[in-house]
Amino acid sequence: VLHGDNYPASFEIRGEILMPWEVFEELNREKEAREEPLFANPRNAASGTLKLQNSSIVASRKLDAYLYYLLGDNLPCDGHYENLQEAAKWGFKISDLTRKCQTLEEVFEFINYWDVERKNLPVATDGIVLKVNSLRQQKNLGFTAKSPRWAIAYKFQAERALTRLNKVTYQVGRTGAVTPVANLDPVQLSGTVVKRASLHNADIIEGLDLHIGDMVYVEKGGEIIPKITGVDKDARSFMLGEKVRFIVNCPECGSKLVRYEGEAAHYCPNETACPPQIKGKIEHFISRKAMNIDGLGPETVDMFYRLGLIRNTADLYKLTADDIKGLDRMGEKSAENIVTGIAQSKTVPFERVIFALGIRFVGETVAKKIAKSFENIDDLQQADLEKLVSIDEIGEKIAQSILAYFANESNRELVAKLKEAGLQLYRTEEDLSGYTDKLAGQSIVISGVFVHHSRDEYKELIEKNGGKNVGSISAKTSFILAGDNMGPAKLEKAKKLGITILSEDEFLKLIS
Template structure:
């Protein structure tokens, strides 16, 4: 046997034994035998570097060389799921799917693992890339770290597609988490708050040898690609398990709403016996064809929803109430509590939301209060144990009247629960919050800058607003605390690179109240530049799809402020893309200008979302319901009978897929 043959045999044996031990829990050899073979392979690879292989089993031990992460764009966006906390909302989801599809469907019920999301790409049966969720559009390449996770196969077996992506959750088992915290406690280091944070933090370590020592686990839950084995999501994951992936054995297909509820009720209790953290149930339409036809909203798929388990509750003492000011000026009261364990984390602070909540709870300093984690994420106070009150109870909690940061008198807009500090151009937390929003990934995406750096630059007087960022030089910041020449250069490069960010993201970055990502895109398609937007009146703004009076008034208020207009002028002078470029307009026509179109039914050539985009690109307007103003209905198969009847009654034309594609071709 040649050296190459011996190396290949050892690699194949170790891949197989790793799968048997970590995925099947059915080892065929002892730990010592496994370790002996691993050492033999390591020695042979060291002696014969010409046979190096990035997917060798020896990669699982990691390297102690630090490595920076690069960002990679996702081929398919990684969207978050819509959350629900009640069975009635699950029923609403089920009914929406039933109505939209108008044909039989199955729901795949899965446990919602509480870890950090990962996307794995395989080519010719080998792992080539592992990318974190990031902002959903792009994430960090953490391939070297992921290779140390023994439940993730480096090389597949069986018959698999040539190229595909599989997504899942990387987790830290409870047992490993508790042991890690015991070690940190012994070294007097800060403890991890929960297994999710521990897994996420571990995955982003630059030393993969430490990652390997943390014994992370993984469950894979979604397959993507052009040549998947089945139309069924459940069936695809069964196939993936045969290729070597660890998938959940607790998945189940439901054929009725009652079967969905049976699954939810069983796991509400039984999940506490699992070795890893879960925080709910995920419900997915099983057919990939039906998933495509249901499509997506701006933030989440219409074919899936996450049911979150009811929050746990704990009783603890309220010591004081402090107030935080956000970037929009909203003032949030925060309860400071005696530390208490809740859903696997230590809770010391909880949101009180607004003045009405405080008044409704009749809170006093020293009260024993009930704390819950809404969706097991954000702690909140839900009640007071008034029977536990004594003569020593403190004063009644009253909402403040002036900003705790700048002293401005707070205001409360009609119809809103929150109080606001109106001093948006001089209140420090608002200024810093606006800058942090401006540099964020979904906005200007300026690498090297974060909240701590923004805070330091602000305190030192280097920046007072977003335009000041573009006046910074490497010399200004290279000698600052924890900065250095290389970090300073990277920040300046990131600021310079942000000048290429398209108009729609610059609009979002400005932080105009109520102008989120989706609204910013609509505005960018409706105006040639920022000057046109600045001079627009209420009527013109309201005529834009999805912009109502509330958003329009907010835009008008923003541009009515002379300081905001001055800021815009400064940003324009830096070279930011505050206008629509020719490439932004490519593919746009006015073939559907002035037409309101309803989409209904199941389609063959494109998904509903793709058709919506085509309508917008050709100047049309998507509307959700049929009326006398509807121009025509883009009608697929199995169109709902109610819509069909209304269309006939109003004499609205039905247009097939092929007719529509011919119209805009």
């Protein structure tokens, strides 16, 4: 219930959901005690929490929020700052650290103060946003394609600390990529205790000439992800520690690692039996843009895997409510919701099932092209290199990855099980509805702010009508779909190259 009576009948208020440092550190202590992977930072923890389907887990994470932007007609004040103060009176959580400055000197004083004091804040921050206060001036300044012209972010310089390297461990991701992680003496950095930092790949390790026991410089890139940026070689004693060399075998399953030509990372090739890869593939499979299975998240997948309930994505379709209820934080209703979500995923269209398979280099756009080019999964399995590279967006690298996926007997068996489970591994008339060739062969740039559809919806309309979305303007651009406040640089380049600019209404008429 809002307090007071001076709020408009309709308004929108925007903000950011976050996890305070105290909650983040407590959560990681609990995960460490359970021998589970730790969250890298509060931002990832908050984002991951919001993706969870289990509301009781979300509630237990103690997320917080700060609101920073009030929009609507008939707002009580003419200033951005003043409207936020009114919103605070209505009961919304507004940061009491926001300041209205009258001069540049005041702005610089504010920046310099928080450059030092930010480490004492209860939340993570990597900078300050400076905004024009007058709503009238904000309207006159408008927006670029990506951001308002009346606001700019000032990023703090990365904080650096010196600490000791104790050992290097290795993590395996969904694709099998192996990432080295430096384990350090705990050091305070940007408001949190850092014990680990990424070393990225073998080349970085070699370039730093790392030895166990070295004193290393640690920074947080963008104040979020810790990384080692150098070694204090003057601090080395005559008793130089063991040189760090990248491992030869997978730390999880023992398979010999491989490094593909032109890539910096090493990979574990055992994609069907390496636990982190299996769990990662299942997490990708259930994700929102893939099968979008309600009630499941990374923690649930990890629990099901540890208990032996699932060993691949097809095993999800064998789960029953009786298998699930009674497990940690799983009541009868949660169990039924998960089973219902899994059953509902059988109606997910062919293009998203292809994306859900997790074939390397096959993202959403390529999956759509594949679904439009093949009637069913059997046709895709039997396709040769020539057929695959003839499809728009698919070059030899992606084609070879698809061929390698279906050449693997375990993958073919998995697809057969998914087919048996009733997934939509075929193209339907409904999938093809709305597809035309009206934009065939045309490369289209989207710019500006739109009224009738979102940018993602326009991208989908372009693809459904045979067009290609491109990010930058060139002589090969067919036309620009422009909303309000098109970026001035794009507008100037389009005019210089003589490229047609279509409004929303003109574009919708073109494809109607």
